[in-house]
Amino acid sequence: MTAPHDDPIVVVRPLLPAWQTLGPALGEVIESQVLTNDGPRVRRLEALLSAGIGRADVAVTGSGTVAIQLACAALGLRGEVIVPAAAFPAVAQAVLRAGATPVAVDIEDTYLTADPDAVAAAVTSRTCAILPVHTFGCPADVTALQAVAASAGVPLVCDAAPGWGVYYQGRPLLSYGDVATLSLHATKLTHAIEGGAVVGNTREVAAAVRRLRNFGTGPGGALSAGTNGRMSELHAAVGAAVLAEAPAEITRRRAVRALYRQALAGIDWLRLCAFRPGAGPNVAALAVRLAPDAPVDAERLCDALQPRGIHARAYFGGRYRIARLAAAGPAPRADEAARRIVCLPFWGGLRESQIARIADTLRMIARTPALAG
Amino acid sequence: MTAPHDDPIVVVRPLLPAWQTLGPALGEVIESQVLTNDGPRVRRLEALLSAGIGRADVAVTGSGTVAIQLACAALGLRGEVIVPAAAFPAVAQAVLRAGATPVAVDIEDTYLTADPDAVAAAVTSRTCAILPVHTFGCPADVTALQAVAASAGVPLVCDAAPGWGVYYQGRPLLSYGDVATLSLHATKLTHAIEGGAVVGNTREVAAAVRRLRNFGTGPGGALSAGTNGRMSELHAAVGAAVLAEAPAEITRRRAVRALYRQALAGIDWLRLCAFRPGAGPNVAALAVRLAPDAPVDAERLCDALQPRGIHARAYFGGRYRIARLAAAGPAPRADEAARRIVCLPFWGGLRESQIARIADTLRMIARTPALAG
Numbered sequence: 228m229t230a231p232h233d234d235p236i237v238v239v240r241p242l243l244p245a246w247q248t249l250g251p252a253l254g255e256v257i258e259s260q261v262l263t264n265d266g267p268r269v270r271r272l273e274a275l276l277s278a279g280i281g282r283a284d285v286a287v288t289g290s291g292t293v294a295i296q297l298a299c300a301a302l303g304l305r306g307e308v309i310v311p312a313a314a315f316p317a318v319a320q321a322v323l324r325a326g327a328t329p330v331a332v333d334i335e336d337t338y339l340t341a342d343p344d345a346v347a348a349a350v351t352s353r354t355c356a357i358l359p360v361h362t363f364g365c366p367a368d369v370t371a372l373q374a375v376a377a378s379a380g381v382p383l384v385c386d387a388a389p390g391w392g393v394y395y396q397g398r399p400l401l402s403y404g405d406v407a408t409l410s411l412h413a414t415k416l417t418h419a420i421e422g423g424a425v426v427g428n429t430r431e432v433a434a435a436v437r438r439l440r441n442f443g444t445g446p447g448g449a450l451s452a453g454t455n456g457r458m459s460e461l462h463a464a465v466g467a468a469v470l471a472e473a474p475a476e477i478t479r480r481r482a483v484r485a486l487y488r489q490a491l492a493g494i495d496w497l498r499l500c501a502f503r504p505g506a507g508p509n510v511a512a513l514a515v516r517l518a519p520d521a522p523v524d525a526e527r528l529c530d531a532l533q534p535r536g537i538h539a540r541a542y543f544g545g546r547y548r549i550a551r552l553a554a555a556g557p558a559p560r561a562d563e564a565a566r567r568i569v570c571l572p573f574w575g576g577l578r579e580s581q582i583a584r585i586a587d588t589l590r591m592i593a594r595t596p597a598l599a600g
Numbered sequence: 601m602t603a604p605h606d607d608p609i610v611v612v613r614p615l616l617p618a619w620q621t622l623g624p625a626l627g628e629v630i631e632s633q634v635l636t637n638d639g640p641r642v643r644r645l646e647a648l649l650s651a652g653i654g655r656a657d658v659a660v661t662g663s664g665t666v667a668i669q670l671a672c673a674a675l676g677l678r679g680e681v682i683v684p685a686a687a688f689p690a691v692a693q694a695v696l697r698a699g700a701t702p703v704a705v706d707i708e709d710t711y712l713t714a715d716p717d718a719v720a721a722a723v724t725s726r727t728c729a730i731l732p733v734h735t736f737g738c739p740a741d742v743t744a745l746q747a748v749a750a751s752a753g754v755p756l757v758c759d760a761a762p763g764w765g766v767y768y769q770g771r772p773l774l775s776y777g778d779v780a781t782l783s784l785h786a787t788k789l790t791h792a793i794e795g796g797a798v799v800g801n802t803r804e805v806a807a808a809v810r811r812l813r814n815f816g817t818g819p820g821g822a823l824s825a826g827t828n829g830r831m832s833e834l835h836a837a838v839g840a841a842v843l844a845e846a847p848a849e850i851t852r853r854r855a856v857r858a859l860y861r862q863a864l865a866g867i868d869w870l871r872l873c874a875f876r877p878g879a880g881p882n883v884a885a886l887a888v889r890l891a892p893d894a895p896v897d898a899e900r901l902c903d904a905l906q907p908r909g910i911h912a913r914a915y916f917g918g919r920y921r922i923a924r925l926a927a928a929g930p931a932p933r934a935d936e937a938a939r940r941i942v943c944l945p946f947w948g949g950l951r952e953s954q955i956a957r958i959a960d961t962l963r964m965i966a967r968t969p970a971l972a973g
Binding site: 249254257260292293316319323412442446447453461547548550 | 631666830
């Protein structure tokens with residue numbers, strides 16, 4: 228047993244304006260007495276996101292999970308939704324909550340995103356949508372996937388949870404897919420503490436999402452797919468303030484990634500995950516891939532780092548994997564990702580000395596047979 | 601057409617401490633950088649609620665809707681859940697999101713809560729729970745309903761959404777039912793802007809709800825019923841501050857109800873809804889029942905009040921009623937409630953002059969054939 232470290236390096240520190248900036252913004256919300264239920268700050272955040280993505284049809288939600296759920300509900304999905312086998316559990320859970328059935332397919336080995344060939348092979352008469360994930364901000368192969376979706380006659384719904392600020396082939400990543408979803412959770416580069424958004428790219432879904440997030444109430448009665456999917460005005464005010472600081476955070480994160488690249492260069496049993504050519508900046512996460520002959524697997528590495536004051540996450544296996552998820556077939560590359568992919572601490576304020584400590588600790592773990600065991 | 605009134609009386613103003621109190625509490629959250637994900641303020645709010653209800657097993661959630669959803673999931677409900685036909689749509693929607701099937705039964709005419717005889721008649725081999733609602737804070741007939749539930753061998757899950765502060769037969773209303781749920785939405789006497797809670801009375805559910813609200817992640821993998829059901833630390837800090845002011849608000853609301861009773865006494869086509877004997881205080885809402893020969897029905901009354909600067913709600917019909925909800929049979933008393941029950945503006949700060957204006961406007965509407973239609 229090692230005692231908890233007295234100076235832990237967490238996985239991510241949320242981007243936050245100083246209280247001098249944020250305090251007055253929150254004070255205004257409280258003084259206004261308009262605290263939630265589609266208020267002016269939610270509408271302003273929608274306008275800001277809309278301007279950043281270059282799409283008019285944007286509705287914010289209480290979380291990125293509810294964004295996926297209400298995107299599915301707005302599209303009236305009933306049947307099978309093809310999802311990647313390696314994804315945060317929220318994706319499949321949200322599809323289930325929307326009343327559809329997630330069916331998992333394997334991922335591309337290099338970019339960890341839904342494999343278009345596996346998706347095409349999984350299409351059946353019951354398929355009602357294809358839902359790839361831009362894993363750690365790396366674009367799924369949207370060109371190939373859009374072709375598969377068109378051929379199947381179903382919408383492409385892209386979960387771009389950590390995709391704010393990423394461009395692909397000259398366009399915001401969130402502008403890809405018939406519909407895209409965003410997370411604004413505190414762990415994301417841009418956040419509203421808790422929050423999300425749905426973007427209608429080729430389909431108009433924002434009006435439907437606005438109705439559904441407010442219990443689906445409206446003319447003709449309440450829709451059974453409705454829920455409380457709202458963002459509060461307090462969270463929306465934080466969201467707008469954080470959004471303004473995103474460009475500076477992106478610059479800082481690019482520098483942190485460069486420091487990591489240097490610091491990890493001498494460790495031959497792991498490397499930074501690849502990012503799809505034509506996409507950038509790569510600032511959502513610091514994902515590394517362990518070599519097949521690495522001294523530890525992903526979960527053991529996280530377990531060994533934790534008591535040494537370094538928080539890391541293996542998001543594709545263990546506690547994060549939904550045990551009984553319907554699968555179109557075996558997913559050996561997703562299984563491999565569960566064993567080999569780790570997210571190391573990553574945020575703009577990470578110092579060079581902390582990155583050096585992370586690299587030193589990784590080397591130490593590899594040298595310690597009882598840890599690597 | 602009447603122009604929007606320049607001094608509208610809204611349905612409810614949220615209870616809020618002054619910014620001098622609330623500002624520092626929110627500033628502490630921001631400075632701590634712990635913004636969400638089961639932080640210390642969520643745990644503190646759980647302890648405060650627990651102390652108020654006198655039950656150890658309490659888990660807060662992101663909304664009252666998700667509280668019902670995760671209560672159902674924590675109990676593993678699969679099958680039919682008996683719900684009242686007159687209820688806010690969130691109730692049936694949450695049951696559906698949990699993967700069970702709501703089946704509506706009629707209500708008691710006097711107290712607007714699930715009729716125990718109708719519930720007993722609706723029990724089938726598929727019934728997995730009975731879910732009454734303490735409508736506007738008025739207790740359902742929990743003694744009779746608990747007997748029906750025991751006889752059917754299923755849990756009684758009481759939605760006490762607006763039930764904070766209400767006692768029944770000497771005990772907090774939230775302590776009734778095998779499990780109870782609470783809303784902490786801004787429209788409730790006690791709120792966290794958005795929020796809710798699940799209370800385990802005879803079953804321990806809080807640990808399961810805590811896991812489910814965080815995507816169901818944990819040993820053995822993620823549970824498919826998991827979701828993002830969290831309350832943020834910012835909302836939890838508001839919740840604790842508001843809770844401290846609830847006793848004073850209850851005192852104010854009792855006085856406002858007494859003023860309403862006087863002001864409405866001369867209007868013979870409506871009366872205050874009854875409250876179950878042995879329960880009190882009656883401070884969640886100001887519900888009135890229109891007489892069968894009233895000059896307007898509930899929806900027309902709301903429509904006539906709105907342009908005159910008075911916001912009222914007919915929660916059981918129109919835009920709030922789920923069109924295709926499975927029903928155990930006809931529900932004539934719920935249909936009648938949809939036509940006859942209206943919630944008038946109600947909060948502790950409502951002034952006598954505003955109540956007089958509401959009464960005057962009600963009289964004027966009755967005298968105006970074009971409005972009364």
